[in-house]
Amino acid sequence: MAVNLRQLSALLGLSQTTVSRALNGYPEVNAETRKRVLAAVRETGYRPNRAAQRLATGRAYSIGLVMPIAAGMDSDIHFGEFLAGLAEEAVRHDFHFVINPAVPAEEEATFRRLAASGNVDALFIAYMRAQDPRIDILKSLSIPFIVHGRAIGGARDYPYIDIDNTGAFYDATRLLLQLGHRDFALINGPCDLTFAIRRKKGMERALGEAGILLDPALQEQSPMTDEHGYRAMQRFLSADRPPTAVLCSSTVLALGAVRAINQAGLVLGRDISLIAHDDVLPMLKPENFTVPLTTTRSSLRAAGTRVAQHLIGSVSRQQKTPIQELWKTELIVRASTGAAPARCARPVRSA
Known part of the structure; x- marks a missing residue:
């Protein structure tokens, strides 16, 4: 049977606060302590109580996506493969994945509503368009985000993963x-x-x-x-x-x-x-x-995995600088x- 936070803390000889901060990536916890905590988590099968963590940290442990929908818009198996990679990485870190559909004309309002709801800690967007207005929207929201792809024209000071x-x-x-x-x-x-x-x-x-x-x-x-x-x-x-x-x-x-x-x-x-x-x-x-x-x-699946890694790292404070990656193809x-x-x-x- 998996242990709870109190039992895990007693096993490690650490306070529950220290263990919780180590699991949530707080920078004041040193690397050696974090390594000990993560090793104990793997050995014991400890699973954090997300409801309690949300109350303590104010985080939702969720990644959000606003998905455009419209009559006649075809489904896309490519995007499904990308989401599979993202979902696999999210599950590894016990993060949720929230999809909020929106017609294209309401994307901006949906982004703002989703960010303000507290139901997600980070957002990403895909299928970039030239001069894509969604980037400026996300930059104004004060929430971690990343772009799968790149716009053409406009500012380039945003995190992205793209292929050449x-x-x-x-x-x-x-x-x-x-x-x-x-x-x-x-x-x-x-x-x-x-x-x-x-x-x-x-x-x-x-x-x-x-x-x-x-x-x-x-x-x-x-x-x-x-x-x-x-x-x-x-x-x-x-x-x-x-x-x-x-x-x-x-x-x-x-x-x-x-x-x-x-x-x-x-x-x-x-x-x-x-x-x-x-x-x-x-x-x-x-x-x-x-x-x-x-x-x-x-690999779209690898791109989805990398997007999740970046967003989860940003949420847990383990990644301090925005990434910009341009992958070469074979x-x-x-x-x-x-x-x-x-x-x-x-x-x-x-x-």
Whole structure:
């Protein structure tokens, strides 16, 4: 049977106040004492009484999210994977996770109401938009927060975790250029989201260095579902000069794109090459496609875990400075990329 705070304190020869302060990250408790307390917690299975702790500390031991909802807004398995990582870390520290839905026009009021309620100790936001007004709102609330992603423009003095989306699609495009491709297409996420803006920027930068413009008719920006990927690829393949190289912002989009390629009787990796951004989704592994996909890889679950670590550290006072992390992606080459077909296998101009 797990011990209570009084029993744990007696076992350690410490006051209940000292043990409580050690568990809550108060800086006046030295590192050696905190280490002893945490070791005893693991050995005894002690679980803090959150109701009592809330009364004593004024903390809710909860992380909050305001989730935009609207008619026609698709659910997103990518966000589910991110939340899984965040939830796993929250459970490890006995934190709760509070989701407050709001229509986009009421996000600001919902943030303020949630912060004022005392039901959460920290907030995070995701799916960043250019010039995103939510950052200034959170900065005004005097509550720890972090951004998954980055805005474009405006102040940069806020904590964030993001991946180098520009670099990811720059590197992917360079690989395809080195394979001789000259006719490119892009199946991207929604045009107002900054990850999609930056991925397009990285692709266009690499193409520009090779003297190539991305044809507006060979671009799609839409919700990241397999159906959107399928329809976009069908449209591209019916063009007067179809692409031989395609970048997809998700393996979910790639699933639909590959379906259209197969229906057209084309061979992936020979007739047309494809690179997808892969968020390491457990039920959609790029290596399990009939033709394994080349990917730019970054784990959404790991990002969710890191966001939780930062917020919990901020709440418990173990982390004193805001973090800004920009993660590089891995470029993993598989069979979906190959040399360009003869019709466009021309030398690429060096940068």
